[in-house]
Amino acid sequence: MSTPTKEAMQTMQLEQIVSRSRMEAVDALARLIPSATQMGSLQELRKDYDAYLEANGTKLAEVSSTRTNEMVGVVRGVEEAVDAVKFIESTLRSIRSLTEDCQSLVTSKRTVHELSIVKRNQEKVIEHVEIVSSVESRAQKIQELLQHPSNFVQAYEKLAALEADIASLRFAVAKDLKDPHESLRALEGFFVEVEKTNRLAENHLWHVCDDILKHCQSKPFEVVEYAKVIQCQEIIEKKRRTNGISYAEKRWRDKFIKRLQSRAKQRLHAMVEQADSGAACSSDICLELTDKMMGLVSYYDLVKPCFPPNYMIFEAVQKTYHEQIMSVVNILGKRYRHLSNTEIIEILSFVESYQDLMQTLDVSERELWIPVHSADNIEGKVNSGVRFLLAEYRKRLLGSLKSWNMKLMELELSDPPKQKNSGRCWSPTMVDMFHSVNEQINTVSAVGSGALKVFVTEACLSSILNFQGMYKEGVRSVSTKDDLYLQRMSACINNGLSAHDLTEELRESVDESIDERYHGIVNVENVCRGFLDVCNVAVDATVEHIFRDPGFKKLLQQLFDKFWAKGQVTTSIVLTLKDYLYELKEYIDPSYYKRLCDKCMQELCQIYMECVLVSAIGMLEEQKLGRLEKDHATFVQFFSEMVQMKRVKAAFQFIQDYVALASAPNMERYSLSYTLLLKNQAWFPSDLAEKIATQRFDGQLSDTQQRIKQLHDQWEKEGARQQLPRKGAHRRLRSLNFQFSNRQAPGSQSSSDVN
Numbered sequence: 109m110s111t112p113t114k115e116a117m118q119t120m121q122l123e124q125i126v127s128r129s130r131m132e133a134v135d136a137l138a139r140l141i142p143s144a145t146q147m148g149s150l151q152e153l154r155k156d157y158d159a160y161l162e163a164n165g166t167k168l169a170e171v172s173s174t175r176t177n178e179m180v181g182v183v184r185g186v187e188e189a190v191d192a193v194k195f196i197e198s199t200l201r202s203i204r205s206l207t208e209d210c211q212s213l214v215t216s217k218r219t220v221h222e223l224s225i226v227k228r229n230q231e232k233v234i235e236h237v238e239i240v241s242s243v244e245s246r247a248q249k250i251q252e253l254l255q256h257p258s259n260f261v262q263a264y265e266k267l268a269a270l271e272a273d274i275a276s277l278r279f280a281v282a283k284d285l286k287d288p289h290e291s292l293r294a295l296e297g298f299f300v301e302v303e304k305t306n307r308l309a310e311n312h313l314w315h316v317c318d319d320i321l322k323h324c325q326s327k328p329f330e331v332v333e334y335a336k337v338i339q340c341q342e343i344i345e346k347k348r349r350t351n352g353i354s355y356a357e358k359r360w361r362d363k364f365i366k367r368l369q370s371r372a373k374q375r376l377h378a379m380v381e382q383a384d385s386g387a388a389c390s391s392d393i394c395l396e397l398t399d400k401m402m403g404l405v406s407y408y409d410l411v412k413p414c415f416p417p418n419y420m421i422f423e424a425v426q427k428t429y430h431e432q433i434m435s436v437v438n439i440l441g442k443r444y445r446h447l448s449n450t451e452i453i454e455i456l457s458f459v460e461s462y463q464d465l466m467q468t469l470d471v472s473e474r475e476l477w478i479p480v481h482s483a484d485n486i487e488g489k490v491n492s493g494v495r496f497l498l499a500e501y502r503k504r505l506l507g508s509l510k511s512w513n514m515k516l517m518e519l520e521l522s523d524p525p526k527q528k529n530s531g532r533c534w535s536p537t538m539v540d541m542f543h544s545v546n547e548q549i550n551t552v553s554a555v556g557s558g559a560l561k562v563f564v565t566e567a568c569l570s571s572i573l574n575f576q577g578m579y580k581e582g583v584r585s586v587s588t589k590d591d592l593y594l595q596r597m598s599a600c601i602n603n604g605l606s607a608h609d610l611t612e613e614l615r616e617s618v619d620e621s622i623d624e625r626y627h628g629i630v631n632v633e634n635v636c637r638g639f640l641d642v643c644n645v646a647v648d649a650t651v652e653h654i655f656r657d658p659g660f661k662k663l664l665q666q667l668f669d670k671f672w673a674k675g676q677v678t679t680s681i682v683l684t685l686k687d688y689l690y691e692l693k694e695y696i697d698p699s700y701y702k703r704l705c706d707k708c709m710q711e712l713c714q715i716y717m718e719c720v721l722v723s724a725i726g727m728l729e730e731q732k733l734g735r736l737e738k739d740h741a742t743f744v745q746f747f748s749e750m751v752q753m754k755r756v757k758a759a760f761q762f763i764q765d766y767v768a769l770a771s772a773p774n775m776e777r778y779s780l781s782y783t784l785l786l787k788n789q790a791w792f793p794s795d796l797a798e799k800i801a802t803q804r805f806d807g808q809l810s811d812t813q814q815r816i817k818q819l820h821d822q823w824e825k826e827g828a829r830q831q832l833p834r835k836g837a838h839r840r841l842r843s844l845n846f847q848f849s850n851r852q853a854p855g856s857q858s859s860s861d862v863n
Contacts, residue, residue: 240277246270247301254308257330264337267309268344274299275348306358313337313360317367321403324410331414338364339416361419368421369428376400376432383439390440390451394458397433401465404429408469426471433462434493441493444500449551452501457555459494464558478559502567505548509571512544517582524592525599531694533599538607541575542614549618557622562629565618569635572611576638580645588653594688597653598695600646601704605697608639643700650692651707655715660684667719673732678739682746685712689750705750712743713759720766724796725803733767740764761788769797775805779818794824 247270253263316323316334324331338360345357379397382388404426412422440447440455447455456478463477478494520537527533545568552564583600586593615632622630654660663684666677685708693701716739720727727733740763747756765785772778782797 243270243274243299244301247305250305251308254305254312257312260309260312260330261333261337264309264340267305268340270302271306272344274302310358310360313364314367317364318371320368320411321406324414325406328410328414331411335415335419365419365421365424368425372403372425372428373432375403376429376436380432380435380439383436386443390447391454393436393440394454397436397458398461401429401433401462405465405469422469423471426469438493441496444496447497447500449501449504452497453552453555453560456494456497456501456560457552460556460558460560478563498563501564505564505567506571506574509544509548509568510574513541513571513575513578516540517578520579521582521586525595527595527695532602532697533595533695534602534606535599537579538603538610541572542607542610545572545614553621558626561618561622562626565614565630569630569632572635573638576635576642579642583642583645583649586649588656593653594650594692595695597646597650598692601643601650601700602695602697604639604643604646605700607642608636611635611639643703647700647704647707650704651711654685654688654708655711657684664715664719667716668723668727668732673735675735675738678742681712682742686746702750705747706755709743709747709751709756709759713762716743717762720763721793721796724766724770725799728770728800728803730771733771736763736767740767758788765789770800770804772804775801778804 246266250263250266250270253259253266313334316331320331341358341360345359349357376397379393379400383390383393407422407425411425415421437455437459444452460478466472478498516537520535523535525533525535548568549561549565552561579600583597586596590596611632615630618630619627655664660681663677663681666672669677671677689705689708692704696704720736727736740760743760743763744756747759765781765788769778769781769785772781778801785792
């Protein structure tokens with residue numbers, strides 16, 4: 109079989125391609141015309157295809173034309189670049205040729221280099237000579253400008269330029285010459301006029317500085333320009349220091365501030381001398397200092413806005429003012445022994461006004477100030493002069509009030525108490541005491557309503573606290589044999605209550621009259637509690653007096669004897685207390701009368717409880733236990749008329765608990781009763797409970813030891829829960845010698861057991 113030729117193979121491949129194309133065309137036509145019914149649209153598809161083919165041909169022609177034009181432009185650019193490269197190569201060849209020709213013509217390169225250096229040096233010398241020759245004329249023109257203050261900024265600009273030229277000249281001379289010192293000394297003669305001009309500029313600046321307030325008030329914008337000049341000079345000097353240029357710095361900023369401080373010191377130095385020599389009285393000095401301080405306000409309002417904040421012009425002047433004022437106050441304060449109270453108040457009032465002014469001017473002043481708390485003064489946190497004055501005035505104030513209060517106490521203890529129409533007892537002691545306190549506070553109120561007033565108020569409150577201690581001692585010292593004892597104690601109670609109200613009124617009046625920033629500083633809680641303590645001391649003394657009454661004391665000693673068993677003793681006790689309390693009801697303010705009744709109830713309950721504990725073993729009979737229950741009902745009925753029922757029941761709950769314990773029919777009930785008793789009376793002695801159990805159930809128990817141990821465990825548990833002492837807890841009860849000094853109480857055989 110013959111091998112097919114190359115042409116035959118190509119023909120076969122072409123036929124395959126044509127066949128594949130036809131099949132693809134048929135498939136595409138089948139997708140466009142899916143059914144035979146749509147064959148009619150074949151003509152429309154042909155038209156659409158022709159239109160699409162024509163549009164594509166047009167677009168292809170346009171794109172081809174654009175691409176052709178772009179390629180033509182690129183080709184032209186490449187041709188121009190080739191021409192430019194050829195021109196550069198030609199030029200470089202010419203330069204190289206000319207250079208070779210020049211090298212052949214010049215015999216010595218070193219000579220040409222030296223000639224170039226000489227030419228440059230000659231140009232610099234000519235420039236420097238021109239500067240030197242023009243210095244005098246330029247300086248004179250600047251001096252003419254300085255004759256008019258409005259031209260100061262322009263004159264400074266020319267002066268700065270002239271000084272810059274001179275500085276560069278000096279730098280060049282110092283750098284280029286082998287011995288520059290001789291040359292610089294020779295040049296100094298040409299710069300005399302510049303120094304003169306510089307002095308004129310500085311004198312003009314110092315003239316503005318010396319009268320800065322006037323200039324800031326009349327021409328503030330010019331002062332701002334002067335500040336800019338100082339700032340520019342500072343920048344120039346900083347640059348010269350950075351570049352290492354040797355130059356005599358003017359330091360106008362530092363000199364300007366120091367000059368302002370010096371002028372401020374001169375204004376106040378006379379005050380220091382007058383205070384030191386004693387030539388003027390303290391009040392005149394304070395008045396003049398107050399006037400001088402207004403200058404500081406002007407600095408804050410007028411001068412400070414004209415200068416950059418970092419210059420701290422106002423802070424520097426304020427520091428000088430502060431140093432001088434503090435010196436004056438220190439000098440005056442060290443003479444505190446020779447100053448009157450009025451003079452001390454005037455000086456302290458000035459210090460307070462200075463403190464307020466500093467706060468207004470946003471200055472945090474922590475050296476010259478008035479502390480609102482005396483503790484700050486004692487700890488030495490303030491200026492020494494102010495500390496001396498405050499300590500001296502406080503000492504005099506407390507001494508004066510103490511002397512006055514002692515006289516009031518003498519009258520309190522000697523004069524009979526007064527009675528109002530309602531029958532209430534009172535005395536004018538507290539009113540007079542507060543009257544003297546208000547006088548002291550009003551003395552400083554006339555000169556200020558700030559820290560000084562608060563300080564004096566706190567000192568007065570301290571005096572009141574001292575008076576409370578004195579008053580309580582006076583209450584305790586009143587003789588019980590005094591026929592007016594109850595009236596005096598009633599007056600003390602009422603006085604304490606009225607003083608409590610007067611203290612609150614004092615705080616309110618002070619808060620209303622002082623500055624808002626000091627509101628709430630005055631604390632009267634301790635004083636108010638102190639007056640309530642006075643009332644409590646008087647109540648305690650009254651109760652003690654009642655229970656020390658011989659007749660009433662005798663009744664208490666008869667508790668649990670044969671008369672008590674008949675109910676006579678308890679009835680007499682209640683009637684006696686009723687007489688006392690009904691009499692006191694007329695004397696004492698109702699708000700505290702209930703406390704007095706409650707105190708009497710607690711005292712009676714305590715005594716009755718102690719008697720029960722002493723006579724516990726002898727009180728196990730059913731008849732006596734019944735009497736105890738009747739006493740409980742009698743006491744509750746009596747005190748419930750004057751004291752809240754809840755407190756009455758709590759006070760006498762012990763009687764019921766003890767009756768329940770002592771009347772338990774068996775040991776199980778006894779254990780339960782003891783547990784309930786411990787919930788209310790955790791202090792009840794376990795050893796006493798043990799003896800009662802032994803007395804009641806000795807013949808019935810075979811395991812007494814185990815039951816008694818359970819009682820001890822209950823007592824230990826309850827004592828731990830209520831955090832009471834677990835051993836000898838009952839010993840917190842008072843000694844019974846007072847009530848039973850001449851008599852052995854019933855059941856005393858157990859007294860040693862209790863203890």
